[in-house]
Amino acid sequence: MAQNVYDRPEFFDGYSRLRRSVEGLDGAPEWPVLRAMLPDIAGLRVADLGCGYGWFSRWAAEQGAAQVTAIDVSERMLARAREMGGDGRIDYRRGDLETLALPRGGFDLVYSSLAFHYVEDASRLYGMIADALAPGGRLVFSTEHPVYMGSARPGWIVAEDGRRTWPVDGYFREGERVSDWLSPGVVKHHRTIGTTFSALTGSGFTVERLVEFCPTPEQIARDPGLAEEIERPMFLLVSARR
């Protein structure tokens, strides 16, 4: 099974204080871009992989999705998602993205926000999603950008003259990266953009959009901490058609 850091108290507590946990979709700066990559949700059968507190699933139900299957590895996340209410159309279920199997052809849209970098076997996952999508269905997801998560020691390097750079090393050494985000020893899986692309096309997807998240000037004015995301690509956003 994949590591489930969300059920660690310190991780869960830290996660619960993130802007994107408190404010939901509007607390995630990449959401406007990801939203623009989505098809019209009305009438679609939607799966939300790594649903967390279920913000996207509830939004999809509000948009008129025919049904929403919301999957997360963490019972604590699912419990919180259920508490936050919702809609009879949302089915919250426990599932591990390393082994999850969805019904063949059962979905029109599979969505995932910042979960796939925890998955070791992306090819298996994309293949399973391709099978779960009806023809013409779409996979839309965000993941940490390999430049952001690939270094053995990710962190700004400050030169004597104050110049700040983000380190790239071991870009082609794919595999585990251990970070101390909210909790020590969080395991992520580094893949190059080329590997992500070929794993998608190898599963029968056509990649329609590939976006590297960059904050807008308005977002930076509201939240100056986002300015550093001009310097390095933090998230990769992908829309792929079956």
Add this chain to the structure above:
Amino acid sequence: MAQNVYDRPEFFDGYSRLRRSVEGLDGAPEWPVLRAMLPDIAGLRVADLGCGYGWFSRWAAEQGAAQVTAIDVSERMLARAREMGGDGRIDYRRGDLETLALPRGGFDLVYSSLAFHYVEDASRLYGMIADALAPGGRLVFSTEHPVYMGSARPGWIVAEDGRRTWPVDGYFREGERVSDWLSPGVVKHHRTIGTTFSALTGSGFTVERLVEFCPTPEQIARDPGLAEEIERPMFLLVSARR
């Protein structure tokens, strides 16, 4: 007009000593991957944009291309290409990729090796290429990877403990990058992967392959200097269908 550094004596002399200039396609470590991205050349009408010494154009003629249009901005490069011989099917012509116009629907394959990062207006170029390709035609090209060329001061950073990292900064500040490669003040144009992708799809291309060049263990054994290309992505290789 785009900067033409190739007609500077020091640049041309330096270029003429590169392995890829002396040995041709087999002197370029990314060639085996790029070659595998090409369709069967026999019978195709081919354009080679930024042909340099014409190695690819001659190879394409040998593979049975119906005709090869080899374009370069440098008269010196074209003169050398013509001297190196060739084939009645190769038409060497001077052209600037910023303003080049090719006949509508006149080609089945447009190829370019490491020239597009000198082009400022990539959207215009991709649009022109899309118009020049017959339906089903392909654009296959290599370009410097934005991680390789994006930093304001590209160069390895060596920490006190000997750790080497490649710097990323200003990734989303697209535009001119001035480097001192072979000659001072060489102007290149930095674009993110996301921008390259959307410029291609915006011109009507479907991106079929997107590869980040990584040397093989055999290549590194033969040429240990290539080992550093495991650490950072140097070239982006793309195949797109009209």
